[in-house]
Amino acid sequence: MKLKHRMLVSLLGVGIVPALVITLLSLNTASSSLETQTFNQLEALREVKKSAVERYFKTAEGQIITTAEIPSIADAMASMTQAFTNLAPAQNATSSSLVRYYQQNLTSKLQTTNNKTLPSAQALVAQLSPQTMALQNAYLVNNPSPVGEKGNYQTSRQLPAYDRAHQAIHSFLRDVQAKFGYYDIFLIEAQRGTVVYSASKEVDFGTSLLTGPFQRSGLAEAFKQGRQLTDGDAVIVDFSPYSASANAPAGFMASPVYRNNQLLGVLAYQFPIDRLSEIMTERDGLGQTGETYLVGSDGLMRSNSFLDPEHRTVFASFMNPSEGTVNTQAVQRAINGEKGIDIISDYNGNPVLSAYAPLTAGGLTWAIIAEMDVKEAFAALNALELSVAVIFVIAVIGIVATAIIFARKITRPIGGEPEEMEKIVQTIADGDLTVSFNQDPNATGVYRSMREMTKNLTAMVSDIIGATSQQAAAAEQLSASTVETLTNFEAQNAHTEQVAAAMEQMTATANQISSSTSSTADAAEKAREMIHDGDSQVSLAVDSMRDLVARLQSARTKSDSLVRSAEDISGILQTIGQIADQTNLLALNAAIEAARAGDQGRGFAVVADEVRTLAQSTQDATGEIAQLIENLQRDSSDTTQAMVDSADAAGNVSERAESSISSLKQAVMAVEEIADMSLQMASASEEQSLVATEINQNLEEINTMTGENRQAMDQITQATQDLSALSQVLKGHTSRFHCQGKLA
Known part of the structure; x- marks a missing residue:
């Protein structure tokens, strides 16, 4: 995967993952908050409704207790109980009319409602007392109001005593019923549990809750519990189907009615489901x-x-x-x-x-x-999720666009793939400068700088290689010239030693001639022969001196050539030094570029540092070579001057040798005329001795200069060897690099 793509993936990961995490956390937080808010709302509603229901029951309890304590309720309870007890028994016709009423308004509805087998109307009516039948006949059967509105009936005009008691309390209790929404209000006498009053006038009106058809109803349970209470208390009986109300679920509330601490009965409310619902x-x-x-x-x-x-x-x-x-x-x-x-x-x-x-x-x-x-x-969370999803998609699009822009901005200064650039840098670090670069003219950043640097480095190393080869060749040539010069010096030294030996012999002969002048005549012939020998030796000395002069001239010429070669080497060393300076500068620039590239340019920084170290080594080596060449030039100048002096001395020796030849010739003549020229021979012998001494001195000087020249040539040889060694070191450093497909 390319760096641009990796950068894009990384930037997308950095952008999208946090956005996704934030989105999920936001949704989770929103979900939790919404859940908490909804629960809080439900709890608040629950508590509000709970308070309302509790308040409803508490209010109802307060109302029934307050109503039960009203004196008129106690009066109504007493008068209605008395009137009910005194009712006349109903006629048979009344019983049959009640049976029809029950069939039409109760049992048919009960049968239809719960689909169960129930007691017949006759069985229900059979459980009624005569007083109950009389009361129901007057207020139910003969009531012109429809079922459900029987409570509007104020008086039956059939039961005078009961009608008076009923009329006295009915309006008040109907107002209570209407105002507080009760389904029915009952007054139940305490002894037999007879419902002596009902505000709604249903079939439970006038029945006994202890022995009548509704003795197992919720109203009967409310009565039983209510009459056990003390004054000022109330009881609530839970909902259950109430057959008197067509089996509709009904709940009841009861409170005892006392007068003068005597229980008269129970006041009961039938509270409907409607209010609670x-x-x-x-x-x-x-x-x-x-x-x-x-x-x-x-x-x-x-x-x-x-x-x-x-x-x-x-x-x-x-x-x-x-x-x-x-x-x-x-x-x-x-x-x-x-x-x-x-x-x-x-x-x-x-x-x-x-x-x-x-x-x-x-x-x-x-x-x-x-x-x-x-x-x-x-x-709301679903809507939020949709909104967040849309926002997330938009954010992702923005993140992708931003990531693409940043990836381009980040990769553009690099200009290439880091792996490829690392491979190129490693190849250059291994010394192979023939690495292939993409020649795209639009290349940018570090890649283009590496391409240009490698190009410049290749040219520089090629120049160094050429200069190194020239330097090595010059060193070899100088070494050969030095060897030849040493050979000439050794030959010159040998000839000089021969001349010195001859001059010593000539000096001994002259001394002998000088000391033997008294016997000159006897030894004239021998002297002549010896003079002839001396003449030959002097001729040889002259020839040797001439040869010495020629060799010294040749040595001088070669010394001059050596000086010129040293000057050429100095020029080459200056070129190498300039190249090394340029290399050092290029390496420094490369190191700076690599440092800008960060981790991606670290490998190239190592190479740049190695090149700069090599350039510094080259500078140091060229400095040492320049110093040696300078010493060589100075020694060569001294040698040349010594050679000039030796040539002049040799010329003088040659001239004097020729003078010696002339003297020897004169000696021959003197020997031939020995008899007449003894004094001249003695004088000539003395002169010969002096000349020989001077020649010996000159030869000693020549020997001394020859030794000095040899030492100078030894130094030149050592300098040449050092130069050759430095050339080999430089060549070894440059041999690591391959330029233009060749091994450096």
């Missing part, structure tokens, strides 16, 4: 799927359901418990006294947010539930 079905804050409802300990509804009006109204729940029972986790926990919130499945099997709590009032234990469908509760 009105409280619980208030829709504010519940949306489309939210609801609050009440459930009894039996799992049946105590308020109508908003979401399942078919099976889970209070009436439907009691009529068909198999379908109307609510047995969710929330209900179970609330009935067990727990209070909390949770996500559960509701009675329809849908996931809901549920806030539940127990509700206790007057001995009742119900569950109050506030729930909302998860889908609706998190609908």
Whole structure:
């Protein structure tokens, strides 16, 4: 994968992953916040509804207790009880009319409602006392108001005593019923449990709750508990189907009626489901799927359901418990006294947010539930998720565009792939300058700089290689010239030693001639022969001196050539030094460029540092060579001057040798005329001795200069060897590099 693509992937990862994490965290936070908010809302609604229900029961308790303590209620209870007791028995016609009334308005409705076999109208009427039949006949059968409105009847005009008592209290209790929404209000005498008054006038009116057809009803239970209470207390009996009200679920509240601490009876309220359902079905804050409802300990509804009006109204729940029972986790926990919130499945099997709590009032234990469908509760979250998804997509597009721009900006200064550049740098570090570069004219950054630097480095190393070869050749030539000069010096030294030996012999002969002048005549012939020998030796000396002069001239010429070669070497060394300076500068520039490239240019920085070290070594070596060449030039100048002096001395020796030849010739002549020229021979011998001494001295000087010249040539030889060694070192350094397909 290319660097640009890797950078793009990295930048996308750096941008998208945090954005995704932030998005998920935001959604999670929003979900938690929304869940918490919804739960808080449900809890608030639950508590509001719970307070309203509790307040309703508490108000009802206060109302029934207050009403039971009103003196007129006690008076009505006493007068109605007395009037009921004194009622005349009903006629047979009355019994049959009641049977028809029951059949039309009670048993047919009961049979249709719960689809169960119930007692017949005749059986129900048979359980009525004569007084009950008389009372129901007067206020039910003969009441012109339709069923449900029988309570509007103020007086029957058939039962005078009861009618008076009824008329005295009925308006008041009907007002209480209407004002507070009770379904019915009862006055029940204490002894037989007879319902001596009913505000709504249903079939329970006038019946005994101890022996009559409704003795197992909720009203009978309320009466039984109510008459056990003390004055100022009240009791609530839970909902149950009440057959007198067509089996509609009904709850009852009862409070004893005392007068002068004597129990007269019980005041009872039948509170309908409507008021509780009105409280619980208030829709504010519940949306489309939210609801609050009440459930009894039996799992049946105590308020109508908003979401399942078919099976889970209070009436439907009691009529068909198999379908109307609510047995969710929330209900179970609330009935067990727990209070909390949770996500559960509701009675329809849908996931809901549920806030539940127990509700206790007057001995009742119900569950109050506030729930909302998860889908609706998190609908805002779904919308938020969609919005966040759109924002995330837009952000991703922006991140991708930004990543592409940044990837281009980051990779453009590099100009190439780091792996390729690293491979190129490693190849150059290994000494191969023939590495191939992309010749794209649009190349940028470090890659283009590396290409130009490699090109310049190749040219520089090629120049160094050429200069090194020239330097090595010059060193070899200088070494050969030095060897030849040493050979000439050795030959010159040998000839000089021969001349010195001859001159010593000549000096001895001259001394002998000088000391033997008294016997010259006798030894003239021998002297002549010896002089002839001396003449030959002197001729040889002259020839040797001439040869010495010629060789010294040749040595001088070669010394001059050596000086010129040393000057040429100095020029070459200056060129090498300039190249080394340029190399050092290029290496420094390369190191700077590599440092700018960071980690990607580290390998090239190593190469640049190696090249700069090599350039510095070259500078040091050329400096040492320049110093040696300077010493060589100085020694060569001294040698040349010594050679000039030696040549002059040799010339003088040659001239004097020729003079010696002339003297020897004169000696020959003197020997021939020895008799006459003894004194001249002695003088000539002395002169010869002096000349020989001088020649010996000159030869000693020549010997001395020859030794000095040899030492100088030894130094030149050593300098040449050092120059050759430095050339080999430089060649070894440059041999690491391949230029133009050849090994340097």
